[in-house]
Amino acid sequence: xxxxxxxxxxxxxxxxxxxxxxxxxxxxxxxxxxxxxxxxxxxxxxxxxxxxxxxxxxxxxxxxxxxxxxxxxxxxxxxxxxxxxxxxxxxxxxxxxxxxxxxxxxxxxxxxxxxxxxxxxxxxxxxxxxxxxxxxxxxxxxxxxxxxxxxxxxxxxxxxxxxxxxxxxxxxxxxxxxxxxxxxxxxxxxxxxxxxxxxxxxxxxxxxxxxxxxxxxxxxxxxxxxxxxxxxxxxxxxxxxxxxxxxxxxxxxxxxxxxxxxxxxxxxxxxxxxxxxxxxxxxxxxxxxxxxxxxxxxxxxxxxxxxxxxxxxxxxxxxxxxxxxxxxxxxxxxxxxxxxxxxxxxxxxxxxxxxxxxxxxxxxxxxxxxxxxxxxxxxxxxxxxxxxxxxxxxxxxxxxxxxxxxxxxxxxxxxxxxxxxxxxxxxxxxxxxxxxxxxxxxxxxxxxxxxxxxxxxxxxxxxxxxxxxxxxxxxxxxxxxxxxxxxxxxxxxxxxxxx
Amino acid sequence: xxxxxxxxxxxxxxxxxxxxxxxxxxxxxxxxxxxxxxxxxxxxxxxxxxxxxxxxxxxxxxxxxxxxxxxxxxxxxxxxxxxxxxxxxxxxxxxxxxxxxxxxxxxxxxxxxxxxxxxxxxxxxxxxxxxxxxxxxxxxxxxxxxxxxxxxxxxxxxxxxxxxxxxxxxxxxxxxxxxxxxxxxxxxxxxxxxxxxxxxxxxxxxxxxxxxxxxxxxxxxxxxxxxxxxxxxxxxxxxxxxxxxxxxxxxxxxxxxxxxxxxxxxxxxxxxxxxxxxxxxxxxxxxxxxxxxxxxxxxxxxxxxxxxxxxxxxxxxxxxxxxxxxxxxxxxxxxxxxxxxxxxxxxxxxxxxxxxxxxxxxxxxxxxxxxxxxxxxxxxxxxxxxxxxxxxxxxxxxxxxxxxxxxxxxxxxxxxxxxxxxxxxxxxxxxxxxxxxxxxxxxxxxxxxxxxxxxxxxxxxxxxxxxxxxxxxxx
Numbered sequence: 001x002x003x004x005x006x007x008x009x010x011x012x013x014x015x016x017x018x019x020x021x022x023x024x025x026x027x028x029x030x031x032x033x034x035x036x037x038x039x040x041x042x043x044x045x046x047x048x049x050x051x052x053x054x055x056x057x058x059x060x061x062x063x064x065x066x067x068x069x070x071x072x073x074x075x076x077x078x079x080x081x082x083x084x085x086x087x088x089x090x091x092x093x094x095x096x097x098x099x100x101x102x103x104x105x106x107x108x109x110x111x112x113x114x115x116x117x118x119x120x121x122x123x124x125x126x127x128x129x130x131x132x133x134x135x136x137x138x139x140x141x142x143x144x145x146x147x148x149x150x151x152x153x154x155x156x157x158x159x160x161x162x163x164x165x166x167x168x169x170x171x172x173x174x175x176x177x178x179x180x181x182x183x184x185x186x187x188x189x190x191x192x193x194x195x196x197x198x199x200x201x202x203x204x205x206x207x208x209x210x211x212x213x214x215x216x217x218x219x220x221x222x223x224x225x226x227x228x229x230x231x232x233x234x235x236x237x238x239x240x241x242x243x244x245x246x247x248x249x250x251x252x253x254x255x256x257x258x259x260x261x262x263x264x265x266x267x268x269x270x271x272x273x274x275x276x277x278x279x280x281x282x283x284x285x286x287x288x289x290x291x292x293x294x295x296x297x298x299x300x301x302x303x304x305x306x307x308x309x310x311x312x313x314x315x316x317x318x319x320x321x322x323x324x325x326x327x328x329x330x331x332x333x334x335x336x337x338x339x340x341x342x343x344x345x346x347x348x349x350x351x352x353x354x355x356x357x358x359x360x361x362x363x364x365x366x367x368x369x370x371x372x373x374x375x376x377x378x379x380x381x382x383x384x385x386x387x388x389x390x391x392x393x394x395x396x397x398x399x400x401x402x403x404x405x406x407x408x409x410x411x412x413x414x415x416x417x418x419x420x421x422x423x424x425x426x427x428x429x430x431x432x433x434x435x436x437x438x439x440x441x442x443x444x445x446x447x448x449x450x451x452x453x454x455x456x457x458x459x460x461x462x463x464x465x466x467x468x469x470x471x472x473x474x475x476x477x478x479x480x481x482x483x484x485x486x487x488x489x490x491x492x493x494x495x496x497x498x499x
Numbered sequence: 500x501x502x503x504x505x506x507x508x509x510x511x512x513x514x515x516x517x518x519x520x521x522x523x524x525x526x527x528x529x530x531x532x533x534x535x536x537x538x539x540x541x542x543x544x545x546x547x548x549x550x551x552x553x554x555x556x557x558x559x560x561x562x563x564x565x566x567x568x569x570x571x572x573x574x575x576x577x578x579x580x581x582x583x584x585x586x587x588x589x590x591x592x593x594x595x596x597x598x599x600x601x602x603x604x605x606x607x608x609x610x611x612x613x614x615x616x617x618x619x620x621x622x623x624x625x626x627x628x629x630x631x632x633x634x635x636x637x638x639x640x641x642x643x644x645x646x647x648x649x650x651x652x653x654x655x656x657x658x659x660x661x662x663x664x665x666x667x668x669x670x671x672x673x674x675x676x677x678x679x680x681x682x683x684x685x686x687x688x689x690x691x692x693x694x695x696x697x698x699x700x701x702x703x704x705x706x707x708x709x710x711x712x713x714x715x716x717x718x719x720x721x722x723x724x725x726x727x728x729x730x731x732x733x734x735x736x737x738x739x740x741x742x743x744x745x746x747x748x749x750x751x752x753x754x755x756x757x758x759x760x761x762x763x764x765x766x767x768x769x770x771x772x773x774x775x776x777x778x779x780x781x782x783x784x785x786x787x788x789x790x791x792x793x794x795x796x797x798x799x800x801x802x803x804x805x806x807x808x809x810x811x812x813x814x815x816x817x818x819x820x821x822x823x824x825x826x827x828x829x830x831x832x833x834x835x836x837x838x839x840x841x842x843x844x845x846x847x848x849x850x851x852x853x854x855x856x857x858x859x860x861x862x863x864x865x866x867x868x869x870x871x872x873x874x875x876x877x878x879x880x881x882x883x884x885x886x887x888x889x890x891x892x893x894x895x896x897x898x899x900x901x902x903x904x905x906x907x908x909x910x911x912x913x914x915x916x917x918x919x920x921x922x923x924x925x926x927x928x929x930x931x932x933x934x935x936x937x938x939x940x941x942x943x944x945x946x947x948x949x950x951x952x953x954x955x956x957x958x959x960x961x962x963x964x965x966x967x968x969x970x971x972x973x974x
Binding site: 080418419420422449450459460462474494495496498499 | 755757762871872874876877882899900902903904
């Protein structure tokens with residue numbers, strides 16, 4: 001309860017009222033608590049993020065099944081975790097997923113032979129509905145669980161199911177009307193026989209739709225094996241094909257992420273010279289070093305900017321001045337995010353080493369758009385080992401970083417950026433091992449401050465939780481959920497970085 | 500404090516407070532309430548005793564935080580007004596009544612029972628008229644005379660253990676669907692009953708207080724004026740935005756426009772205000788409009804012998820701003836550094852040369868910077884909120900755009916540019932020591948300060964900081 005409401009409650013009051021209300025006013029600014037009757041817990045809050053912009057949080061909780069209806073409570077919170085909307089939504093069907101696109105929620109309800117997409121605005125008002133009928137219950141079940149991709153502020157893209165290899169992409173707006181539909185290509189007469197495209201949405205905004213395309217042979221000796229992967233860019237307004245990007249294994253490029261800007265698309269990731277992607281380890285690869293790449297395309301598909309670091313000499317040039325302790329020579333980089341501020345790009349990454357089976361320091365690379373060589377910043381942290389995780393060593397070297405990311409070995413959590421993009425903070429967690437037996441959790445940030453400096457502020461948690469989970473906050477802030485096993489207690493606390 | 504030149508400096512009345520014997524005596528009396536009351540039900544008696552303990556602890560906490568003021572010219576004034584009321588009401592003559600003033604920005608007064616009444620500096624600062632203060636005191640005297648505090652505690656203790664309440668609560672707890680909502684409804688209903696009882700007592704105190712008030716020779720407009728002040732006193736006294744560039748732009752460190760960037764403090768969505776409203780049924784006091792209407796109906800014709808309080812009015816006028824300075828000191832004592840910073844800057848619009856106000860500004864900046872370094876910043880600095888006045892939200896916005904180094908720099912420039920030419924001032928000396936050593940105050944630093952300035956209060960503050968150094972990992 002905030003200060004002025006406390007004043008209202010105890011104003012002119014006698015002591016009795018102070019006694020009765022003392023529990024209600026004991027909440028300090030830093031700790032976040034939620035109304036008990038809303039069913040909101042720290043495990044069911046979803047950040048509402050568009051790119052790196054945090055818009056708020058929501059929680060959609062099931063209140064149960066009564067009178068032939070499933071009842072859900074949609075609670076919308078602002079970036080300070082204060083409730084701005086609280087609505088009950090009921091349906092005769094269970095909800096399978098809910099996705100937010102910046103202005104609207106799309107809730108997917110699944111019946112036996114149809115799927116309903118219900119679109120609600122942030123006031124909880126139904127804006128539109130879309131019903132997809134199926135003859136086969138398995139297809140409706142499958143569609144309801146497919147990734148529903150948000151198109152910021154415009155609509156959503158669903159993956160429609162058909163028999164066999166047939167699936168299609170369809171964008172619908174907030175009223176549920178179809179904006180466009182993309183059917184996969186079907187090639188015949190290739191050396192591999194009949195080849196079919198399998199589409200997978202990577203990212204979309206109101207201008208571009210980037211889709212991962214896998215060409216798979218469906219007949220002949222290579223049936224059901226993939227033949228080629230690449231990325232295809234569509235016009236998100238019309239669904240028309242614009243151009244292709246080949247950030248692919250064949251070129252030695254491991255795609256880590258895509259950033260969509262007005263009239264530009266950037267792809268970034270790891271570079272494996274020679275495209276030797278089949279090897280299991282760095283050793284098998286003959287000790288070759290993996291590098292990194294960044295490519296930026298304009299709206300016509302013309303490459304505007306390219307940075308390729310071969311991992312060998314290029315990496316020495318880039319990191320040569322970094323102290324030995326901070327840079328492990330055989331380390332690869334997993335690039336978690338690419339952030340743009342003004343005309344500069346910043347890669348936020350984390351190093352890992354196949355040789356020592358460790359996840360290593362945080363790294364930030366600052367690119368002047370017109371400048372080929374970036375400036376590197378390395379931020380030391382505790383070096384945990386990942387080698388003990390069963391099965392991990394068997395992954396292809398090319399995919400090791402990806403699997404480390406998926407299995408949660410990296411410390412990086414998320415990046416948030418302010419509206420004018422003058423500052424950002426990439427958040428990671430780590431351990432403070434300076435005092436043996438008294439390890440503390442660190443929440444760190446690779447941040448660009450208001451003066452344009454890359455800084456590394458840290459918050460050392462005074463508590464000793466058994467588990468820590470970090471929620472995105474607005475730039476410079478972070479909400480930390482801490483689990484205390486012995487006390488059976490979970491707390492959520494908002495912190496502000498000192499930068 | 501009368502006689503201080505506020506245009507130049509201010510010395511808070513830190514040493515004039517109720518004696519330890521006084522506080523102990525009241526705590527002893529409250530303890531007797533718990534021991535000697537004839538409540539038969541043991542559970543009710545235990546709950547009642549718990550409430551009494553809380554009451555004693557509350558008084559003790561206010562005293563230990565040095566929030567209470569007694570024996571100064573502010574208390575003298577309020578005591579004189581009380582004496583006027585008692586002089587006009589024979590039935591109050593044998594009652595022992597004591598008034599403590601407490602430092603708080605809120606407009607508040609309450610009776611604690613046993614003849615003890617607490618009045619806040621925030622209330623006195625808002626009431627320009629002696630008769631308005633007289634009505635507030637009459638109201639609290641009525642609470643005391645009608646034993647409302649005791650009866651309220653007894654009522655809530657009995658209600659908590661009432662069989663029907665327990666059954667309803669257990670029934671709600673057993674529900675499978677909508678249990679939380681049901682429990683919430685039960686608790687709200689319980690609170691509504693308690694608040695209705697409390698509101699009834701307030702009407703009674705208004706009614707009886709009005710009799711005391713008019714018998715003393717005050718006129719009805721004073722009572723209406725007092726309720727009018729209370730009605731509009733939900734907010735800070737100062738609401739306007741400040742020209743922060745004026746205070747925080749220096750030759751060597753100009754004001755940066757992003758310090759007022761609202762993005763960090765702004766809300767992203769239109770708030771559903773209904774979610775945060777407290778219904779009238781859950782408020783301890785009736786709406787002031789209703790109270791004004793009621794006393795208008797109850798009031799007798801004003802006495803022909805209207806009391807003349809010219810001397811008191813003159814003292815009150817002189818103390819008007821002193822109440823605000825003491826409220827400000829209270830914010831510092833309560834470690835509400837944001838409010839202290841805000842009030843010190845607002846008061847500087849009235850007293851731009853006042854050394855105390857400039858010192859409080861620097862003090863708040865240093866303490867907030869230190870809180871930042873300790874990762875405690877958000878324990879002190881809230882986010883802007885639609886319920887807060889524009890000026891306070893601007894202050895919060897400004898602070899959310901700071902970091903510890905900027906706050907320390909601003910404090911340093913405030914000390915150099917605005918206070919650098921004042922020699923030998925203990926408060927400024929304290930701030931310079933704090934700013935120089937930050938969280939590393941050692942006993943040697945304390946001794947050095949004590950020798951140079953010979954000021955017990957600030958030496959004590961430094962000593963407290965030296966006693967609780969931060970662990971190495973937090974530095």
